[in-house]
Amino acid sequence: MNGFFVRRDRCPCCAAATAAVICRSRYELDPLRSYLTSFYGEGRVEFDCLNEQEYVLAECKLCGLIFQQEIPGDLLMHKLYEEWIDPAKALRAHHEKPKTDQCHQYATEIYGIAKYLRRTGRDLQLLDFSMGWGLWCRIAQDYGCDVHGTEYSRSRSDYARGMGVEVIAYEEIGDHRYDFINTEQVFEHIPRPHETFSYLKGSLKPNGILKVAVPDGHGIKGRLARWRWTAPKGDADSLNAVAPLEHINCFGRHSLCRMAEDAGLAPVDLPGVSSPPTRSLERRLGRAGALIHALYWRLRSSRPFRSGGRLCMAFRARG
Numbered sequence: 001m002n003g004f005f006v007r008r009d010r011c012p013c014c015a016a017a018t019a020a021v022i023c024r025s026r027y028e029l030d031p032l033r034s035y036l037t038s039f040y041g042e043g044r045v046e047f048d049c050l051n052e053q054e055y056v057l058a059e060c061k062l063c064g065l066i067f068q069q070e071i072p073g074d075l076l077m078h079k080l081y082e083e084w085i086d087p088a089k090a091l092r093a094h095h096e097k098p099k100t101d102q103c104h105q106y107a108t109e110i111y112g113i114a115k116y117l118r119r120t121g122r123d124l125q126l127l128d129f130s131m132g133w134g135l136w137c138r139i140a141q142d143y144g145c146d147v148h149g150t151e152y153s154r155s156r157s158d159y160a161r162g163m164g165v166e167v168i169a170y171e172e173i174g175d176h177r178y179d180f181i182n183t184e185q186v187f188e189h190i191p192r193p194h195e196t197f198s199y200l201k202g203s204l205k206p207n208g209i210l211k212v213a214v215p216d217g218h219g220i221k222g223r224l225a226r227w228r229w230t231a232p233k234g235d236a237d238s239l240n241a242v243a244p245l246e247h248i249n250c251f252g253r254h255s256l257c258r259m260a261e262d263a264g265l266a267p268v269d270l271p272g273v274s275s276p277p278t279r280s281l282e283r284r285l286g287r288a289g290a291l292i293h294a295l296y297w298r299l300r301s302s303r304p305f306r307s308g309g310r311l312c313m314a315f316r317a318r319g
Contacts, residue, residue: 112272134160265315
């Protein structure tokens, strides 16, 4: 392992020391070298930082989390998110991306939260953890909610602040109490997800809700066997859930629930927010029963049914 990486010997979800390596490959060799060059852009990746470094995936035998054992340290993490990902290019892409569906999704979600918690306006305290460019926060503000945002990337937090979002630092989260904390495509990036999950739980009000949306790790071992790094998101062979360097944790429902249970949170069915059932439910109820349950979920939720590689669950603090 070179000096730009740190090693995680225990499962970052449940702390078990029972993980088994399921995949390894060198970053500076194809196909990973070509994948990284294509993903970040020609000339942006400093391959000297990856010299003789292996991409190592392990699977926890206790909770089922699949995770990268050797992950970027602080210096490489900064290079990755502030230099290899071009902030100016990312901002242009944000402006150019059509937002009608995304705005509708966020508005539907925030409305569902308010309805479920029976609170509106300033009585509803929200946090968007790792908010990106701050769009979710701005829509919540349009609903009149009291909302804060946090973000690792300096360029994105500065942009959101300039758009009127109240940005707070990670260390300030503990000074507040929230009815709902939004984490959208965040926990797959976090080196110590169990620690972060528990920290966020400490800022929930009694009966407050923590939402976790991550790339769905279901079936990832089968896709790894096919090893198609060029497969796009949403493709049956997509490896997005274990993207090298960035998606360092690959969750399934069991691993998310285990982490929530350890933090004292319980799953809750939140219409408009949490995902419909997966194949684990199908195995318990049979295919017909699972289809009926999925239809019921769709009828009671205003969010469209989504199965394109996104796992979303809501967890409630005990009152």
